[in-house]
Amino acid sequence: MTEKKFYGWKVVVATAVLYALLGNFGLAAAQITIPVMALDPTVGMDRTMIGIGFTVFILMQGLPGPLIGKFVGQYGAKNAFLASSALIILTGVLLGFFAGASTAAYIVLFGVLLSFSSTLGGQVATQTTIGNWFVMKRGLAMAVTMGLGGVVAFSFPLITNAAIGAEGNWPMGFFLISVMGVISLAVAFLFMRNKPSDMGQNPDGLSAAELEKAAAVAAGAGAAGAGVESPATEAEAAALADKRAGVFKNPTSLTQGQAFKTPAFWLLLIAALSIFVALNMAVSSGVLHFGGLGIDTGVIAGAVAVQGIAAVAVNLVIAPLADRIEPARILGACALLTAIGALCAFLAQPGDVVMLYVYYILLGLGFGGNTSVMPTAFANYFGIVNFPKIIGTVLLLLSLFSGLVPTIAGAVFDATGTYATMFAVVAVICLVGCVAGFLVRFPKKA
Numbered sequence: 317m318t319e320k321k322f323y324g325w326k327v328v329v330a331t332a333v334l335y336a337l338l339g340n341f342g343l344a345a346a347q348i349t350i351p352v353m354a355l356d357p358t359v360g361m362d363r364t365m366i367g368i369g370f371t372v373f374i375l376m377q378g379l380p381g382p383l384i385g386k387f388v389g390q391y392g393a394k395n396a397f398l399a400s401s402a403l404i405i406l407t408g409v410l411l412g413f414f415a416g417a418s419t420a421a422y423i424v425l426f427g428v429l430l431s432f433s434s435t436l437g438g439q440v441a442t443q444t445t446i447g448n449w450f451v452m453k454r455g456l457a458m459a460v461t462m463g464l465g466g467v468v469a470f471s472f473p474l475i476t477n478a479a480i481g482a483e484g485n486w487p488m489g490f491f492l493i494s495v496m497g498v499i500s501l502a503v504a505f506l507f508m509r510n511k512p513s514d515m516g517q518n519p520d521g522l523s524a525a526e527l528e529k530a531a532a533v534a535a536g537a538g539a540a541g542a543g544v545e546s547p548a549t550e551a552e553a554a555a556l557a558d559k560r561a562g563v564f565k566n567p568t569s570l571t572q573g574q575a576f577k578t579p580a581f582w583l584l585l586i587a588a589l590s591i592f593v594a595l596n597m598a599v600s601s602g603v604l605h606f607g608g609l610g611i612d613t614g615v616i617a618g619a620v621a622v623q624g625i626a627a628v629a630v631n632l633v634i635a636p637l638a639d640r641i642e643p644a645r646i647l648g649a650c651a652l653l654t655a656i657g658a659l660c661a662f663l664a665q666p667g668d669v670v671m672l673y674v675y676y677i678l679l680g681l682g683f684g685g686n687t688s689v690m691p692t693a694f695a696n697y698f699g700i701v702n703f704p705k706i707i708g709t710v711l712l713l714l715s716l717f718s719g720l721v722p723t724i725a726g727a728v729f730d731a732t733g734t735y736a737t738m739f740a741v742v743a744v745i746c747l748v749g750c751v752a753g754f755l756v757r758f759p760k761k762a
Contacts, residue, residue, distance in 0.1 A: 322521030323509060324449040328457055330507035331445050332464035336472075337496040337503075338400045338437030340465065342407075342430050343373070344472035347599045348617055349489030350426070351607065352480055359416040363604065367726025370600035371719050372427025377435050378715020384440050385708025392510035393441040400437025401501035407433050408494030412487040430493070437500065440708055443691040447700045448511040451519045454695060455563070455638030459688045463631030466684060470624030477617035562640035564758040569699025572706050580644075583752045584693050585713060587647045590749025591686045592718040594654040597742050598679055600722030602661070605735040609666045616672065623676040627684025634688050643693035646685060648753020654682035655746030662739040682746075697758075 350369070354361040388396050407429045414421045442461065450457040479488040512518050575581045606616050634646060657678030664671035694710060695703050725738040 320515070320517065323515045323517060324457070324512065324519075324521060326507060327445060327449050327509055328461050329464060330503055331442050332461045333468060333503050334397050334437060334500055334508070335439075335442045335461065336465040336468040337500045338397065338404060339434050339439065339442065340469050341472055341496045342404065342434045342493050343599060344469065344620075345476045345489050345493055346373075346426060346430070347603060347620065348473050348476045348613075349480065349486050351603045352484050352489070352613070353416050353486040356416065356484065356486065361419065361422070363601075363726035363729040364723065365419055365422075365726070366604070367600055367722035367724070369423050369427045370596070370722035372423055373431040374596055374715050374719035374722065376428055376431035376715075377438075378712040378719070380432055380435060381440065381708035381710075381712035381715070382705065383708075384436055385704040387436075388440050388444050389704045393445045394504060394508040394510050396441040397437045397504035397508055398501065400433055400441075401497050401504055403429070403433035403436065404497030404500065405494045408490050408492070408497060411490035411493065415490060416486070435711075437504075439687075439691065439711060440704060443695070443707055444704050445508075445510065447691075447695050447703050449519060451565075451700070453520055453639065454565075455634075455643065455688075455692050458692050459631045459634045459638055462684065462688045463628050466624050466628035466631060470621050470628065472624070473617040473620040477614060563638075563642050563696060565696045566699045569701035569703075571702055572709060575698045575702075575706055578697075580697055580756050580758075581694075583756045584644060584647065584690070584697070585710060587644070587651050587749045587753035587756075588686060588690045588710070589714055589717050590651045590746040590752075591647075591654050591683055591690075592714045593721055593745050594658055594679060594742050595683045596718050596721040597658070597725060597738060598676075601725045601729070601735045601738070602676075604729075605661065605739070606664070606672050608735075609664060609668065611667060611669060611672055615669060619672050619676040622673060623680035626677045626680025627687070630681045630684045631688055634685055638689055638692055642756070642758065643689035643696060644753050644756040646689045646753075647693055648750045650682040650685040650689070651746045651749035651753055652682075653678045653685075655743045655750060657682065658739045658743035658746060662736050662743065 350366060353359055354366050384396070407425065411425050411430065415425050416422070443458070446457050446461055447454060476489045476492060479492055480486055481488070509515055570578075603613070603616050603620070606619075607613060630650075638646065657675045660671050660675045660678065664675070691707060694707055698706055721738075721742075725735055728738050729735050
């Protein structure tokens with residue numbers, strides 16, 4: 317009888333598409349659409365109000381995190397993807413018709429509803445799915461997921477800009493969000509599976525015998541003939557098998573409370589936070605900043621698309637490295653790249669297309685790398701059993717700490733007429749994040 321082919325890599329492809337369309341497209345479309353809407357004479361919106369909308373969006377990426385973590389843990393990622401798709405379809409239609417009607421409508425529809433809808437089908441569901449299906453190749457699988465998602469996502473700014481057109485038909489940018497929701501609904505229904513046991517398989521495609529042997533080998537070195545304790549889950553058994561890895565992968569799972577008491581948790585959080593600060597500055601103010609320097613919106617959209625290509629490129633590099641070099645160190649390097657990028661935005665002069673592209677390329681490398689290695693770093697250090705709760709809380713903290721950046725940036729612009737000062741501040745914050753990533757310490761291997 318022929319052994320069934322491991323389904324995990326099909327899950328990787330499906331998850332990549334869902335993460336791109338549900339978790340990323342709404343914000344990518346809004347990044348191009350909202351500046352056009354705000355400058356529409358029939359709408360009219362100052363930079364502080366634009367920033368408030370993005371701040372609420374960011375907060376709603378994190379505030380529901382613990383609830384979404386519980387939902388995914390109890391009902392599975394597939395149901396989260398399906399619910400997210402349905403909400404995205406509704407939200408895109410409402411945004412197209414009503415986002416420009418009033419500031420309140422803009423904040424509620426974009427800041428609250430779109431954010432929650434995309435978060436439900438975003439990082440928690442994606443990271444939990446990959447964590448369930450892979451352990452020994454978790455870093456590779458996460459990098460491939462994010463890389464494929466980037467291949468899909470790099471065209472989003474260009475598609476949105478083309479839909480809006482030279483006449484500035486901004487509602488079309490929002491209606492596209494609903495189209496992506498329809499596609500996601502079909503992908504989630506047809507191809508998504510929550511965990512290997514749903515297909516009668518084990519993590520990484522290992523057989524039951526291989527799992528048992530791996531656990532015995534891992535425990536045998538310390539037991540010297542003593543009885544081998546059975547792992548609590550198949551995933552834990554696979555984790556025990558990874559004795560050859562160049563990175564620390566905790567064979568036991570810490571509770572959320574235990575994780576909070578470790579310096580590593582807070583250092584990882586600071587490193588990731590700095591990159592989120594840079595991203596939040598970019599999505600809320602990047603297009604307006606470079607547009608204010610006299611650069612055409614179509615050129616800016618092209619640079620934002622190149623950001624996606626850069627994210628794909630860095631994932632191709634990270635794929636073979638994330639299981640050999642500690643993800644925390646890679647996270648620190650990503651923070652350094654975003655720091656340099658923010659400095660470039662600060663130094664950019666009117667019409668400076670070179671600095672525009674350098675900025676978005678470095679941002680793509682930094683945040684693209686972060687999307688792969690940040691969840692892997694937390695999963696490796698604290699285990700997979702309580703990962704949904706831990707990463708949900710991490711996303712909550714990231715959004716709370718970085719969510720005010722767009723509003724502050726908008727207020728600074730309204731007071732000074734420039735975003736340059738805020739880009740300098742972001743560069744300093746990212747340098748702090750770089751240091752934090754390299755300060756994380758790991759247990760010595762036995």
